[in-house]
Amino acid sequence: MTAPWTPMRWPDAWKDPRMLDLLKGTAIDHLVIGMGAELSAVRSRAAQGGLHVSAPGAPPVGVEIVKGEWPGVKMERAGGGAGAGPTGNPWVDSNGWAIRLAAALHPESAVWVDAAPAGNAFITAGSYLIAVADSAAYGGRWIVSLDNSLATSLAAGKSDALATWKRLAAAAGFFAAHKAWPAYAPMAVVGVVSGFTGENEFFSQELLNLLARAGQHCRILPKGGITDASLVSLRAAIYADADPPAPALRKRILAFVEAGGMLIAPPTWGEVPGTPIRDGGNPRYSMRALGKGKVAVAVAGRDDPYLWANESIVMVSHRYDLVRFWNSGAAGSFCTVAPDGRQAVAHLLFYAYRGPDSATVRIAGVYRAVRAYTADNPAATKVEWAPQTGAVEIHLPPVPQYVALELDI
Amino acid sequence: MWNAAAALAGASLARAAAPTAPVSVARCKTYDPAELVPTMRKMFDQLGGLGRLVKGKTVAIKINLTGSPTYRLGYLPLEDTHYTHPHVIAAAAHLMAEAGARRIRLLESPWATADPIEEYLLRANWEPRDILGAAPNVEFENTNYLGSGKKYSRLTVPFGGYVFPAFDLNHSYADCDVFVSLTKMKEHATAGITLAMKNCFGLTPCTIYGTGAGIDEPSETPHGGRTTVHAGDRQPSKSAPPEKDPRSPRQDTWRVPRTVVDLVAARPVHLAIVEGIKTMTGGEGPWIPVEQKLVAPGVMVAGLNPVSTDAVAMAVMGFDPMADRGTPPFERCDSTLKLAEEAGVGTRDLKRIEVAGASIAEVKFDFAAIRRQRRAAPPRPFGIRG
Numbered sequence: 131m132t133a134p135w136t137p138m139r140w141p142d143a144w145k146d147p148r149m150l151d152l153l154k155g156t157a158i159d160h161l162v163i164g165m166g167a168e169l170s171a172v173r174s175r176a177a178q179g180g181l182h183v184s185a186p187g188a189p190p191v192g193v194e195i196v197k198g199e200w201p202g203v204k205m206e207r208a209g210g211g212a213g214a215g216p217t218g219n220p221w222v223d224s225n226g227w228a229i230r231l232a233a234a235l236h237p238e239s240a241v242w243v244d245a246a247p248a249g250n251a252f253i254t255a256g257s258y259l260i261a262v263a264d265s266a267a268y269g270g271r272w273i274v275s276l277d278n279s280l281a282t283s284l285a286a287g288k289s290d291a292l293a294t295w296k297r298l299a300a301a302a303g304f305f306a307a308h309k310a311w312p313a314y315a316p317m318a319v320v321g322v323v324s325g326f327t328g329e330n331e332f333f334s335q336e337l338l339n340l341l342a343r344a345g346q347h348c349r350i351l352p353k354g355g356i357t358d359a360s361l362v363s364l365r366a367a368i369y370a371d372a373d374p375p376a377p378a379l380r381k382r383i384l385a386f387v388e389a390g391g392m393l394i395a396p397p398t399w400g401e402v403p404g405t406p407i408r409d410g411g412n413p414r415y416s417m418r419a420l421g422k423g424k425v426a427v428a429v430a431g432r433d434d435p436y437l438w439a440n441e442s443i444v445m446v447s448h449r450y451d452l453v454r455f456w457n458s459g460a461a462g463s464f465c466t467v468a469p470d471g472r473q474a475v476a477h478l479l480f481y482a483y484r485g486p487d488s489a490t491v492r493i494a495g496v497y498r499a500v501r502a503y504t505a506d507n508p509a510a511t512k513v514e515w516a517p518q519t520g521a522v523e524i525h526l527p528p529v530p531q532y533v534a535l536e537l538d539i
Numbered sequence: 540m541w542n543a544a545a546a547l548a549g550a551s552l553a554r555a556a557a558p559t560a561p562v563s564v565a566r567c568k569t570y571d572p573a574e575l576v577p578t579m580r581k582m583f584d585q586l587g588g589l590g591r592l593v594k595g596k597t598v599a600i601k602i603n604l605t606g607s608p609t610y611r612l613g614y615l616p617l618e619d620t621h622y623t624h625p626h627v628i629a630a631a632a633h634l635m636a637e638a639g640a641r642r643i644r645l646l647e648s649p650w651a652t653a654d655p656i657e658e659y660l661l662r663a664n665w666e667p668r669d670i671l672g673a674a675p676n677v678e679f680e681n682t683n684y685l686g687s688g689k690k691y692s693r694l695t696v697p698f699g700g701y702v703f704p705a706f707d708l709n710h711s712y713a714d715c716d717v718f719v720s721l722t723k724m725k726e727h728a729t730a731g732i733t734l735a736m737k738n739c740f741g742l743t744p745c746t747i748y749g750t751g752a753g754i755d756e757p758s759e760t761p762h763g764g765r766t767t768v769h770a771g772d773r774q775p776s777k778s779a780p781p782e783k784d785p786r787s788p789r790q791d792t793w794r795v796p797r798t799v800v801d802l803v804a805a806r807p808v809h810l811a812i813v814e815g816i817k818t819m820t821g822g823e824g825p826w827i828p829v830e831q832k833l834v835a836p837g838v839m840v841a842g843l844n845p846v847s848t849d850a851v852a853m854a855v856m857g858f859d860p861m862a863d864r865g866t867p868p869f870e871r872c873d874s875t876l877k878l879a880e881e882a883g884v885g886t887r888d889l890k891r892i893e894v895a896g897a898s899i900a901e902v903k904f905d906f907a908a909i910r911r912q913r914r915a916a917p918p919r920p921f922g923i924r925g
Contacts (some may be wrong), residue, residue, distance in 0.1 A: 411655070444654050448661035456611045488613050492664060525614040
């Protein structure tokens with residue numbers, strides 16, 4: 131995955147090319163500008179200034195567009211509080227899973243997220259930070275899209291708007307300065323195997339969404355491209371499709387189980403070898419032991435992706451959590467490892483209106499050193515950390531909504 | 540006037556009639572098994588020996604894992620502040636097995652989940668195998684829902700109950716010979732203190748008594764907390780016995796102490812263990828919005844009657860177990876101990892309780908003084924950043 135550009139959707143109201151001066155010194159280097167004649171001067175001057183320019187709906191070659199959600203804690207209508215999922219946890223909208231799916235389906239492409247604020251929304255600087263980080267942490271790029279109020283205030287040169295812009299630009303610049311990160315390999319506990327299209331599209335994609343909401347780290351495995359390497363280091367594979375796997379894929383996944391992995395599958399998977407396990411712990415699944423591993427077949431089939439997501443996490447076990455948070459509020463994370471295997475990066479996202487005061491995070495793995503970075507302060511921040519058995523525990527000072535932890539392996 | 544005098548006389552009679560049992564008190568400064576296990580063994584010996592209580596029996600131990608496992612007081616591990624420490628749980632299980640217990644079942648109704656307790660512990664950063672491995676016959680059950688039972692067990696309150704005449708609980712609270720309440724020594728925002736009796740508030744499954752309980756039948760899985768009991772804003776699922784009087788006060792400071800007494804009367808506690816080696820001040824968990832501190836009283840209290848054990852533990856905390864509503868730690872709530880005493884569960888009168896081991900004065904850790912200081916200070920801003 132690559133991220134060669136930092137894109138921005140040019141506000142239609144900015145007809146004066148002098149507004150391009152705002153971009154000087156920022157990482158924004160690709161403008162998506164409307165095709166109206168009133169913006170032709172902007173298009174010309176942008177191109178003359180060395181900026182890449184494209185039209186809405188016509189991304190450059192090598193870019194996949196993900197139609198995303200405005201990331202954050204979902205608020206209820208009529209000024210109510212934060213919405214909650216069935217377990218009572220805050221309901222977080224994130225585009226991370228969709229970015230990773232696009233990357234899995236188009237590994238050579240960059241992924242841009244098109245998620246504009248609602249027309250009448252007032253967006254805080256912190257919310258813009260989340261919008262930038264929620265895409266960039268997962269290797270994508272949010273198409274910077276300003277709310278109408280901010281665009282108008284910036285055009286008027288208002289100082290509070292400029293402060294918000296500065297913070298947004300700093301966040302975009304932070305990720306642009308870490309161009310190598312999108313190429314880092316994601317760490318995962320479970321693999322989700324699907325074609326992700328057709329009759330399997332809803333269930334498989336909703337499963338990815340809900341697994342991410344529950345904090346599970348997934349490797350997305352399109353059915354057509356699975357090799358022996360695809361399943362390496364995973365604890366489990368979830369086969370999410372209604373149709374049975376092709377014989378070669380079936381053989382490969384069962385070999386993974388025999389070596390100690392777990393397969394979670396619908397009954398359409400077909401006959402499962404191995405011996406029945408009498409009390410498998412969850413009556414919704416028929417369990418069988420196979421080699422060193424287990425197969426869990428959902429008795430009711432692909433009935434509810436929410437249940438599948440949350441039950442799979444317990445069946446796999448929190449023992450293998452890559453990341454655990456304390457005092458984080460609504461949080462998300464994405465962990466990657468450098469191609470040379472010498473460094474890992476854990477992206478931590480806190481979706482509330484501000485970052486936590488005293489969060490603790492536990493990252494699975496053995497590490498020699500930990501450094502924290504925030505988009506506001508690209509210099510490393512000192513953090514207290516302590517090794518645990520097979521993990522490190524890090525005590526974060528008061529932080530903004532995004533923190534990157536660099537961990538030396 | 541006559542009524543008040545009669546009530547007073549009645550209360551005195553109830554106090555005199557309430558059963559008593561010895562309570563053991565010990566200094567224990569660390570969670571190091573080398574100190575913890577012999578300390579607890581000696582305490583149980585002072586109570587007449589564990590074998591007499593558990594040999595050949597199924598023992599159910601209600602532990603205290605209140606609140607979400609992802610919520611800490613600052614950076615502190617949960618076991619140092621508000622969860623029963625895993626070493627204490629493991630030591631208790633080890634000693635029970637050593638004394639001949641046939642089966643040891645560790646029970647809790649964890650926050651808003653039907654997940655196995657082992658998974659809940661992992662989220663708290665504990666290793667459940669350390670507890671399961673403490674003896675050959677240890678197991679967990681999540682009692683916040685039906686669990687592994689085929690149906691809920693109805694446990695009746697022998698004295699008729701203050702709020703509830705009976706409860707429908709997870710089968711584990713009926714399918715045991717010996718019931719143990721193993722808890723942390725803490726203050727409590729609603730009930731003043733949380734010791735062996737208050738720990739039993741968590742017996743109630745949220746599928747019946749919780750925010751998301753089913754209306755007619757229990758829900759399949761628990762959602763949210765126990766507002767049904769706290770606020771009385773609704774009745775339990777219709778399949779369970781309703782409150783005796785739906786017009787009774789709806790204040791949690793009235794309802795929670797009474798419901799706790801109903802529970803300990805319905806599910807008698809054979810052994811109460813209060814762990815105060817390390818704990819927190821200011822409430823039962825880090826979500827209570829007052830100044831809270833990690834403290835290390837270095838003390839354990841155990842007894843065969845939960846009211847007497849809690850009375851001694853209260854005294855160790857610097858509180859008067861005879862305190863009534865309006866007096867610390869019951870400034871704004873009723874005293875669970877007084878209500879339990881009046882219901883004939885046990886005495887809170889220190890003059891009637893035999894204390895073995897260390898004296899109360901020797902191990903006293905003055906929560907009461909910290910409480911006075913805290914309550915005299917202006918309220919703190921919320922969060923570090925105010």
